[in-house]
Amino acid sequence: MVDEKLLIKRILKGDNASFSYFVDTYQDMAVTIAYRICGNRQDAEDVVQNSFVKAYHNLHTFKVQSKFSTWFYRIVYNTALTHIGSSLFKNESTDYTQIENNEYYSEWDTLEQIDLNDRKTIINDALLKLPTDENIVLTLFYLEDNSIKDIASIINLTENNVKVKLHRARKHLAEILKPMLQND
Amino acid sequence: MIMDNNIKKTQLKNLLAETKIEASENLKFRIVQQINTEVALSRKTEQVVNSSFRSILLIVCVVTIIITFALYSIYFNGVEGSLVNKESFYLYILPFCSIASFVACLFAIDTKLRSKKLKRGFKS
Numbered sequence: 001m002v003d004e005k006l007l008i009k010r011i012l013k014g015d016n017a018s019f020s021y022f023v024d025t026y027q028d029m030a031v032t033i034a035y036r037i038c039g040n041r042q043d044a045e046d047v048v049q050n051s052f053v054k055a056y057h058n059l060h061t062f063k064v065q066s067k068f069s070t071w072f073y074r075i076v077y078n079t080a081l082t083h084i085g086s087s088l089f090k091n092e093s094t095d096y097t098q099i100e101n102n103e104y105y106s107e108w109d110t111l112e113q114i115d116l117n118d119r120k121t122i123i124n125d126a127l128l129k130l131p132t133d134e135n136i137v138l139t140l141f142y143l144e145d146n147s148i149k150d151i152a153s154i155i156n157l158t159e160n161n162v163k164v165k166l167h168r169a170r171k172h173l174a175e176i177l178k179p180m181l182q183n184d
Numbered sequence: 185m186i187m188d189n190n191i192k193k194t195q196l197k198n199l200l201a202e203t204k205i206e207a208s209e210n211l212k213f214r215i216v217q218q219i220n221t222e223v224a225l226s227r228k229t230e231q232v233v234n235s236s237f238r239s240i241l242l243i244v245c246v247v248t249i250i251i252t253f254a255l256y257s258i259y260f261n262g263v264e265g266s267l268v269n270k271e272s273f274y275l276y277i278l279p280f281c282s283i284a285s286f287v288a289c290l291f292a293i294d295t296k297l298r299s300k301k302l303k304r305g306f307k308s
Binding site for chain 1: 196200202207216222
């Protein structure tokens with residue numbers, strides 16, 4: 001297990017080669033997040049490139065007690081939004097106490113039985129049909145097990161709002177997948 | 185119940201994990217290349233700023249030496265009284281100080297503009 005805090009100290013002392021570790025570890029997820037916002041791969045990679053450069057130049061502002069991934073994904077998220085010239089999320093006041101955390105949708109079981117390549121196509125198409133904000137929340141929550149607190153920090157929303165978005169995203173995804181699976 | 189919820193979460197997680205995008209092979213190269221270029225250019229800016237500062241310091245030292253020399257030569261030429269003479273002051277000292285200050289200001293402005301230009305070059 002690599003000690004990221006130690007690597008950051010080395011980079012701040014001038015060991016630029018250590019920064020490669022962070023590029024290797026986080027570039028795939030960063031491209032995924034940027035892709036969900038920008039919608040095309042070329043823009044997503046440009047955003048990620050700029051994000052890594054910003055992260056390098058602002059490494060001295062990183063608080064060592066925090067997680068690097070949370071801090072960096074926030075940079076990626078903000079850079080992507082600036083790139084498309086938009087702000088995605090707004091805080092909403094909703095009664096989140098009625099939301100269940102782990103709703104069950106039969107569509108997940110059906111998907112598992114489908115061939116891998118077909119499954120990837122179906123899920124990708126479904127994700128593209130989701131609103132971008134719901135897409136981002138699902139990506140951050142499920143792809144790297146970010147906590148609600150971390151996601152709230154990355155996208156600058158309250159934890160309650162993240163729970164609302166996540167609940168809606170799961171429900172929305174299942175609704176989009178249902179007709180697609182029926183057609184297969 | 186908790187076990188059941190974890191299975192459902194894992195199920196959706198596994199499905200979505202297949203949509204994770206892999207970065208291009210040359211992305212890392214581009215990132216490292218850009219960082220190295222910017223680091224090298226920022227060192228060059230520091231050198232430019234330092235050398236300009238040294239130039240200004242040199243001018244100030246030279247002017248001080250000239251003024252000191254002028255004062256001593258006035259004194260040793262037996263006209264020490266003229267040190268407190270207003271006409272001598274305006275004739276010898278003030279022009280030197282004015283020109284030196286003007287040149288130093290020009291250098292300072294030029295250095296500032298050059299370093300701003302270089303920094304803007306990194307960010308674009």
